[in-house]
Amino acid sequence: MPADGDHDAAARERSALFVATLTSFMGPFMISSVNVALPSIQAELGMSAVQLSWIPTAYLLAMAMVLVPAGRVADIHGRKRIFTAGLVVYTIASTLAALVPTTAWLIALRVGQGIGAAMFVTTGMAIVTSVFPPQRRGRAIGIYVAAVYIGLSVGPFAGGLLVQHVGWRSLFALMLPLGAVSVGVTLRFLKGEWAEARGEPLDIVGSLLYAGAIFALVYGGTALPSAAGGLLALGGLVGLLLFARRQARIAHPVFDVSLFRTNRVFAFSSLAALINYAATFAITFMLSLFLQYIKGLPPQTAGLVLVAQPAVMALFSPLAGRWADRIQPRWIASAGMLLTTLGLVGLLFLHPDVAIGRIVVNLALLGLGFALFSSPNMSAIMGSVAKHQYGIASGAVATMRLLGQMISMAVAAVVLAITIGQAAIAPANYPQLLGSLQILLAIFAGMCIFGIYFSMARGEIGK
Structure with missing residues (x-):
């Protein structure tokens, strides 16, 4: 008969995985669904194009600025405490955003959402790592990562339905029940606290x-x-x-930079993550333009085509995480980066008459590659640091993801500016649009080659 301690440990693992998975779904869902709602928000609040751009930017900026310090605060004062506080801040900001009367209030509350999200994102992964033993950690991380991709996949479709039938404010109001459930489960079932750096100064x-x-x-x-x-x-x-x-x-640093100098697994895994996000994030944006302008697909159909990538990510991430419990993560992650490279190369030869099925196949290949890379790579990062550094490492992972995404979009913006300039996209410059996509794909494929090197050269971690 299992001991009471075993039951308590199993309950703690289930609770930790539930709340971490739910919150890892909430953030990406909000990001992807709000993008669909931007035209409706602009129409109701009378926003300028610059003001509209601040709706996603304010969230990302606030989140990026708070991630690493929040991880350190969590290591000092308790990860569950900061996780719960972040959920409360995020839920309150989201609920109030559903009621805003002006543009300024909406942008300010998006900052609040970003701060709250940073607090639970940087601690959610650290809590999962603290609760699960190494032999089961990869599978848990795989489920956690899958929830991110499910949020990205469901967001545009569900967000579009809500915006069309209920209104854009419903997207923010939806976070109230999700956040309340997460807070309730955390306080009721997630027992214990993790603060290995307690007493140290910030x-x-x-x-x-x-x-x-x-x-x-x-x-x-x-x-x-x-x-x-x-x-x-x-x-x-x-x-x-x-x-x-x-x-x-x-x-007592906010971030132990010696990890990059003395911990080869952590340093090379983090660099591989940065490269992987930088080489993939802008692909959806560029392919959306290709499908709607050059292929002439309506937005809903283009969205369904693009869902192929995150859907495959969500399907295979738990499996990749389970493999990482038995096989050294660098082998699985490097194979994933190789598949990502092949998917990028496959898209490199797009032309106006290309079959949609070929695009879907290459997007699925990208999704499989990212799934095989992400969960094992994250497992390697979290498994390479001491317990008192889990918060710092979790914040570093999230920061690498965000910086990689921004680098990816910055590279896309520069290439578009060089090839098309300030002109609006029109049939006359469709060849330049296609050329910019091909240039980007070549750049990103080259970046992935460096990513494969760092992924393989990281070395092995102890199980």
Whole structure:
């Protein structure tokens, strides 16, 4: 008969996985569904194009600025405490966003959503890693990652239905029951606390320096290829170097930069993650333009074609995580990066008359590659650090993902600016649009080759 301790441990694992999975679904669902709602929001609130762009940007910026400091605060004061507080902040901000009367209030509450999301994203993975033993951790991480892709897959379709039949405010209101359930399960069933750095001080100066540098880097990236955007991005890089220098010199850093210097598995796995996101995130954006402009598909049909990639990701991520429990993650992740490269190369030869089935097959290949890469790579990162560094490592993973996404979009913006310029997309410049897609695919495939190197060269982790 199982001991009471075994029952408690199993219940804690189920609770941790449930709340972490639900919250990992909520963020991507909100991001992808709000993108569908932007025209409706603009029409009701009378927003300018610049103001409209701040609806997604404010969320991403706030999240990026808070991720790493929130991980450190969680290691000091307790991961469950920060996780729960983040859920409360996110749920309140989302609920109020459903009631906003003005543009300024909506943007401000998107900042609140980003702060709350940063708090539960950076701690959710750390809690899962703390609760699950190494021999079952990969499977749990695979389920966690699958929820991200399910959110990305369901968001545009479900968001479109809600916006069309109920209105855009329903997207924000939906977060109230989801957030309330997550908070309730966390407080009722997730027993224990994890704060291996309890009592250590928080480097407030370093936290502010990091937040300022990330703001300049991310916001500058969104403004590329303008000169101001380039200067801001450069300033952000300088700020990050100053942050790293400070962290290397103090006793209790916000982020232990020595991990990149002394922990080969952590450093190379993080670089591989950055490259993978940078080489894939803008593909959906560019293919959406290709399908709707050059292929002439309506938005709903184009969306269904693009769902092939996240759907395959969601299907295979748990399986990849389970494999990572038995096989060294670098082999599975590197195979995934190789499949991603092949999928990019397969799309490189797109032309106006290409069959939709061929696009779907290559998108499915990209999805399989990303699924095989992401879960094992994340498992390798979390398994390579000590328990008191779980929050820091989890924040680093999320930061790499966000920076990779911004790099990907910045590269796409620069290529489009060079090939098409400031002109609106029209039949006259469809050849240039297709050319920009092919240039991007070639760049991204080349980046993946470097990603394969870092993935393989990381070494092995102890089980």
